[in-house]
Amino acid sequence: MDAPLHERVASDLRRRITSGELPVGAAIPSESHLCEQWGISRGPIRQALATLRAEGLIGGGRGKPPVVRSQSMPQPFETFLSFSRWVQLMGRTPGQRTLEIARRPAGQEACDALGLEEGEPVVEMLRLRLMDGLPAMVERTTFVWPVGRLLFDFDCDSGSVFAYLSGRGVDLSRARHVIDAVGADDTDAALLGIPRGAPLLRERRQTSSAAGEPVEFSDDRYRPDLVSFTIDNSQQAHPALLRSPSHPLAARAAQGETP
Numbered sequence: 001m002d003a004p005l006h007e008r009v010a011s012d013l014r015r016r017i018t019s020g021e022l023p024v025g026a027a028i029p030s031e032s033h034l035c036e037q038w039g040i041s042r043g044p045i046r047q048a049l050a051t052l053r054a055e056g057l058i059g060g061g062r063g064k065p066p067v068v069r070s071q072s073m074p075q076p077f078e079t080f081l082s083f084s085r086w087v088q089l090m091g092r093t094p095g096q097r098t099l100e101i102a103r104r105p106a107g108q109e110a111c112d113a114l115g116l117e118e119g120e121p122v123v124e125m126l127r128l129r130l131m132d133g134l135p136a137m138v139e140r141t142t143f144v145w146p147v148g149r150l151l152f153d154f155d156c157d158s159g160s161v162f163a164y165l166s167g168r169g170v171d172l173s174r175a176r177h178v179i180d181a182v183g184a185d186d187t188d189a190a191l192l193g194i195p196r197g198a199p200l201l202r203e204r205r206q207t208s209s210a211a212g213e214p215v216e217f218s219d220d221r222y223r224p225d226l227v228s229f230t231i232d233n234s235q236q237a238h239p240a241l242l243r244s245p246s247h248p249l250a251a252r253a254a255q256g257e258t259p
Helices: 005-018 031-038 042-054 083-089 108-114 145-153 161-167 186-192 248-254
Strands: 058-061 064-068 094-105 121-131 134-144 174-183 199-208 214-222 227-234 237-245
Touching: 005 031, 005 042, 031 042, 042 058, 042 064, 083 094, 094 145, 108 134, 108 214, 121 145, 121 186, 134 145, 134 186, 145 161, 145 214, 199 227
Parallel strands: none
Antiparallel strands: 058 064, 094 121, 121 134, 134 214, 174 199, 199 214, 227 237
16 A cells, blocks of 8 residues: 555655755755645645654745755664664665674673573674665674574675564564663774774663563664764653764764864
């Protein structure tokens, strides 16, 4: 079934913004132009523009034509999209380089996160995640052995690990995210092309089945000049944590530049 008209218009404009076809500061095509392009009335067009305003992609209004404010594309963690799927939804190209995947005895942090006894076998994976070919995140993931062993039959550079595991029947229904900051260690620095000690945004994710059985624990470290986290909340709704590419000014500040 086709998506509603306003969602299709919003998706097309979102793609044009995140791809750079409509760069920051560019004017959005007028309502009359969009109506003509899509062959529809102003109602769906205005709904689409309202959606993009809520996402922070465009600004303006009150008599002023809307303009592109940011190329960010918020991704709510509550929807539990994989990194690959999130990047694809922005109209960009995800990528990954698997540096290591191995069976090892569980360390203390993994034991605490996964409810294991120290020394139980787990599968550890180290990957560099890419956005349009740019190093964006270092992913250190530990899987419980019955799940992780499935990855030895999978090319982890070919796509989403979560999509593959879900296709093999692994229940990845729930996750808990802890967000903080950490200095880049030697591995982070080498893979992300940044100085040792440079600040990184860290997301530690604990994934479990619908029944609460632990499946994996991940320590994901993002370059703050490429990705940011936002919390949206209201008195009527539970907070929603969003992951998004950083605003251009935030990226410059992270690199030590002044606006």
